[in-house]
Amino acid sequence: MAKTNPGRFFEDYTLGEVIVHAVPRTVSGGERALYHALYPARHALASSDAFAQSCGLPASPLDDIAAFHVVFGKTVPDISLNALANLGYAEGHWLRPVWPGDTLRSESEVIGLKQNSNGKSGVVWVRTRGFNQHDDVVIEYVRWAMVRKRDLERPAPEPVIPDLQEAVTPDQLVIPEGLDFSGYDFALAGEPHRFGDYEIGETIDHVDGVTVEEAEHMLATRLWQNTAKVHFDATQREDGRRLIYGGHVISMARALSFNGLANAQVVVALNGGAHANPCFAGDTIRAWSEVLDKAETAAPGVGALRLRLVATKGGAPFRLRGENGKYLPEVLLDLDYWALIPL
Amino acid sequence: MAKTNPGRFFEDYTLGEVIVHAVPRTVSGGERALYHALYPARHALASSDAFAQSCGLPASPLDDIAAFHVVFGKTVPDISLNALANLGYAEGHWLRPVWPGDTLRSESEVIGLKQNSNGKSGVVWVRTRGFNQHDDVVIEYVRWAMVRKRDLERPAPEPVIPDLQEAVTPDQLVIPEGLDFSGYDFALAGEPHRFGDYEIGETIDHVDGVTVEEAEHMLATRLWQNTAKVHFDATQREDGRRLIYGGHVISMARALSFNGLANAQVVVALNGGAHANPCFAGDTIRAWSEVLDKAETAAPGVGALRLRLVATKGGAPFRLRGENGKYLPEVLLDLDYWALIPL
Amino acid sequence: MAKTNPGRFFEDYTLGEVIVHAVPRTVSGGERALYHALYPARHALASSDAFAQSCGLPASPLDDIAAFHVVFGKTVPDISLNALANLGYAEGHWLRPVWPGDTLRSESEVIGLKQNSNGKSGVVWVRTRGFNQHDDVVIEYVRWAMVRKRDLERPAPEPVIPDLQEAVTPDQLVIPEGLDFSGYDFALAGEPHRFGDYEIGETIDHVDGVTVEEAEHMLATRLWQNTAKVHFDATQREDGRRLIYGGHVISMARALSFNGLANAQVVVALNGGAHANPCFAGDTIRAWSEVLDKAETAAPGVGALRLRLVATKGGAPFRLRGENGKYLPEVLLDLDYWALIPL
Known part of the structure; x- marks a missing residue:
């Protein structure tokens, strides 16, 4: 039995299934310091506890994009290892700040499948959710990618293309508490x-x-x-x-x-x-x-x-x-x- | 008086002496984040507090190999600055997890000495122990290296080659508490x-x-x-x-x-x-x-x-x-x- | 209205004004770990909580030079974006250790101005102060830089060259408390x-x-x-x-x-x-x-x-x-x- 992860192919996805992604991760001041070393990040709210407190938050949260990367990174072994292209994002929401000490994990629900006309690949839509250690969703977003088929003989699934918003509307924005x-x-x-x-x-x-x-x-x-x-x-x-x-x-x-x-x-x-x-x-x-x-x-x-x-x-x-x-x-x-x- | 460290030469080691290595180090979430940035480290226990807690530990420990590097690094100025080759390891034990906030220091006991037949170098065996701030040993291992002589006139010491286990036996494995x-x-x-x-x-x-x-x-x-x-x-x-x-x-x-x-x-x-x-x-x-x-x-x-x-x-x-x-x-x-x- | 920062030019400085520099920053064990990864820093006091405690301090402070960089970095957008040369430092004092968890911000007071004879640039002297979240000064120093003029027609200010000490005297050294x-x-x-x-x-x-x-x-x-x-x-x-x-x-x-x-x-x-x-x-x-x-x-x-x-x-x-x-x-x-x- 081969023990290494070959990644999933197009025919391995089923509409409605929820994929639990591996390797939860606890973040700390270390991730924040590295983020500031890797990028010229200067937005004050993600740089200073005192500034964040003056804006009603208990502390400086992890940079929002850094939190996105942690959630996204976990999905790669299950979604994009055999992807030919990362096609798009939609309906992304930051629902709660991520604080130093939080542990993040990710799940993705398959919400769309459409085999390409060449029969060699297909598009997979997933809605990914990142959770903290309290099982609160901190981030969710839809992403779609073109994924190879391994077994070209497998019949195409019924095509389902999710109906996605062109943009999040202002009334849907979730403001961090406080x-x-x-x-x-x-x-x-x-x-x-x-x-x-x-x-x-x-x-x-x-x-x-x-x-x-x-x-x-x-x-x-x-x-x-x-x-x-x-x-x-x-x-x-x-x-x-x-x-x-x-x-x-x-x-x-x-x-x-x-x-x-x-x-x-x-x-x-x-x-x-x-x-x-x-x-x-x-x-x-x-x-x-x-x-x-x-x-x-x-x-x-x-x-x-x-x-x-x-x-x-x-x-x-x-x-x-x-x-x-x-x-x-x-x-x-x-x-x-x-x-x-x-x- | 020269103030810089020339390192030790073969004739500077005495059987049984214990060398106190310099520069204790406190580790934090910063070391963990850097470890994850430097290596594609994904073992869940060293990545997530929540996962570690589900395995009976109080929190996610510092990656075991990272802890080894901290202990090992301290020995370099005293053991391997004039080493010609790092020859081997044996009898290594991880005795206690290293937690963020712990301060590590190292000591090495000279347990073997054998001058080479060319008279220009010799092999030094040391048993290194890494301690935390409670003076508990967290890691110990034997290492041997070939070290240059500075003074070729100095007589060879009585050769002592330690009797080392070919492998740690299962009954000797120390399982992290809990x-x-x-x-x-x-x-x-x-x-x-x-x-x-x-x-x-x-x-x-x-x-x-x-x-x-x-x-x-x-x-x-x-x-x-x-x-x-x-x-x-x-x-x-x-x-x-x-x-x-x-x-x-x-x-x-x-x-x-x-x-x-x-x-x-x-x-x-x-x-x-x-x-x-x-x-x-x-x-x-x-x-x-x-x-x-x-x-x-x-x-x-x-x-x-x-x-x-x-x-x-x-x-x-x-x-x-x-x-x-x-x-x-x-x-x-x-x-x-x-x-x-x-x- | 252009929204990006063009930096200040020589004629934009006024003697006696205090410039509040942007982007306060909270430091943590992450900054310490990165500092040790970027430089071969081994001074024990900034490496080990236990060592620092044995020297009467409550914990290991952020490396003094790292603290200087945090304070200095904030001044760059306001002082040196249009600088032709960084000319000197004087009267620098580390007044309080910086601890993990501290939030630093910086201010600079313009203490000297002298237009160059070519009329195209001038020298600006500032005394920069870094504050922690308790509004205590942690570091202060004088720095001078040669800065371009944008509007060459603007008349030269009255030249004021601050009288700076050749060196801090021993009686002025501020020893960390404890x-x-x-x-x-x-x-x-x-x-x-x-x-x-x-x-x-x-x-x-x-x-x-x-x-x-x-x-x-x-x-x-x-x-x-x-x-x-x-x-x-x-x-x-x-x-x-x-x-x-x-x-x-x-x-x-x-x-x-x-x-x-x-x-x-x-x-x-x-x-x-x-x-x-x-x-x-x-x-x-x-x-x-x-x-x-x-x-x-x-x-x-x-x-x-x-x-x-x-x-x-x-x-x-x-x-x-x-x-x-x-x-x-x-x-x-x-x-x-x-x-x-x-x-």
Whole structure:
């Protein structure tokens, strides 16, 4: 009996099944320190207990994107080991902050299946939930990936394509319990721009660039216990380069967005996202944002911005797609999310 | 008076003396996070407080091999600064888990001395003990190294070669207090294979490979406060490469062995080990294991596997030595240890 | 309205103004672990709670230089984003240890301004103070930098050059509360050399060298939330190299100085410092020290050494300046500080 994990193939998924992902993980100040070493992360709420307390929280939570990586990483051995492409995200919600000392685990429910017309692969939709040690859901999101078939003879399942929201609506945003921006300290946060200073359609060039090294993206990807071979094994490609985990680009872009969006403190929902082109060591990552929507919330002093966050490895800012409608070759990431910002 | 440490030479060791190693170290969640960033470590017991508690422990301990590195690192300035070769390990025991917050220090007793026939060097055997802040021994092991003489005129000491066990016997294994695998969660641990699924003589290819970078092995080796120049100073070799600390290879191989040995949760004894060939940045480390022995223990639901863990930098798995009896050039590590696994 | 931070130019500073720097930061065992991974730091007081407690402290503080970096990093977006050169340090004091769990923030008071004769830039002197969450000053120091003008038409301010001490005097040294070296354990600390063993004028070659990688200095510099582009963006220079943060060299040299100054446990004052030449990845950093002065203190068993710490990237030790009085090209750092050492 082979004891190593071959990963799941398309025919191994059943609609409605819930996959329990392995290796729960307790996070601490160590994960926070590493996150700050790996990315130029400066949002004050995830940097300072005192600042978080001045915003009504008991302590500084783990960076929201870091929490996402912990939950996501656990799903890789069951979902994406034989994936040909990571196709999209939708209906992502950060439901509760993750605190140092929390233990996270993940489960994924299969909510859609559609074999491709070539009969060699299919698309699998899963809704993944990350739980803390109290069995509270801390994060949930839908993700779909194209997965290889192993046994091409197996009949195609009845196609089921889930009906997904184009974007999370403002009334669906879940504000962290106690969050209160009415006494927000803009000087300590680093920028004076508040909710009212951002307009729908506005674009922001985040200016700074970070050149990525092999050691850095591997440290990050291992920290999230993501096991996909392509990120670690230089013998997987003829040119010896390792494909950088798409989440590394998300974190880098979100951290760079501090410069212009320093007060967009809390990532609260994920509407969609595409890893437009691969990223490799030596690339210099830059980022720009576009304000897609705005909404007030019921929490004191707390507004929400819907933002497009684009990461590039060159080229001018604010260019996304070519005349053919496809992403330009320098675009790495096109992410659509909601963030909370003081009114 | 020269104030820097020249290291000890063969003639500086006296049979029976106890060397107090410098620089005690307090470990925290920071060391755990870094360990997970440096290696693809996924054994659940060292990853999750909740999982560890479900196995009868008060919290998730520091990874057993990480604890070994902390204890070992302290010995380098006194034992291996002038070593020509690290020759072997024996009689290694993990006697107590190391918890975040513990402070470790090390001592080594000289238990054997034998000058080489060339008169230029000799072999020193030491039994090293790592203590926590309560003066409990947490780890002990025997190690021997070939050390240069400084003063070739000094007479050879009476040769004393310690009588070492070929392997720790099952009845000598010290099980962590409270460990209970009777309610073990195989889904969260990541694999269904239990004690009864492994057979003596069985070999397991752990499949995955990790390409190593200079920055990574130096971060790891410094974290253990190992000061050996060859790991850090590119001017020590004509080709500018830095020799990778053998312990980096041990940790990488042990972490890779998750894929096939996910339930071999606790490293409990070290029977022997050889660093067969040097490892350098750019090498892609892979690992395979062989089941050497099996034993039940007195702890509830807890069995023990004696495992050979081999790390390579290429070549096919399960090949260890050439026709001449020597390690094949691609073999980096041949380690023999006992691990605890659910029955 | 542009939302990104363009940095301040010379004409943006006003004598006497206090700049509140952004992004407070809570430190934990994670920062300590990373510091030990990034540098060969072995001073026992910043490594072990048990050792620190045996010296009268409640726990092991964050390494003094690490604390300096946290305070300094916050000032970069406001002081040095448009700096042409970092010119000097003076009157630096470590006033209170920084403990894991502390939250640090920084403020800088403009204490001097002098436009250069070319009218294109000027020198800005600031006294920076780092505060903990109790609003106690933990570190303060004076720093001056040459900063570009944006608007060359703006009239020069009245020149004010602050009157700075050539060195902190022994009576001004602030000893950490409770520090007591009368029961100091030299074996655990790693060297037998005490206050009386060092003579004014004595020089010490710290022997060891560390070759620096791009990934390492970027991890370090991000950890301190220092945002200066030149450290991260390979497109800023034609040769694609990133200029290494001068503080990385300070930490490396201070850590290397363990070998010969293992008992110089506490950095207590900064008299001055020059980043003599730039450092790049691939350089092998070495260090030597010179004893400049000695003084006893009122604390039990505690003496103070005034030390010159020089980092180099080659060449013989103890050579600092050429015949023209300029730093030799291999000299990276010339730092002048006070450290506490057992009598």
